[in-house]
Amino acid sequence: MYHSVDSYDVRSGILALKHPQPSSTIEIIADVAVDLVLETIGRENMEVGAWVNVMGYVREKSSHAAQSNSKRPSRNAEQDLVKHIGVQAIAVWSAGNLDLVAYEDAVRQRQLVGA
Helix, strand or coil, rough: CEEEEEEEEECCEEEEEEEECCCCCCEEEEECCCCCCCCCHHHHHHHHCCCCEEEECCCCCHHHHHHHHHHHCHHHHHHEEEEEEEEEEEEECCCCCCCCCHHHHHHHHHHHHCC
């Protein structure tokens, strides 16, 4: 799945990726640990707004999400609207020239089939 870079936390080594889906009420943020690929990722793929592909495995929980949630007051409504997914990256590369409209249409079609 394509995601754009939202932020990079140097201390934690977490690249936060997201792509808002207009048809969804839940914002999904992938907290991608890039420590294993820092030498090959390329600075341009870590800049805010860059569209990247990620190959890796999903972690049981996102430690970055737990840290950010602990700093905020607990509000169940807010927590229900944002879902953090922890990912350990083993490869990250540019998505290249992305046709965003075609991508979003494909995502909507997949959601309709899965519903």
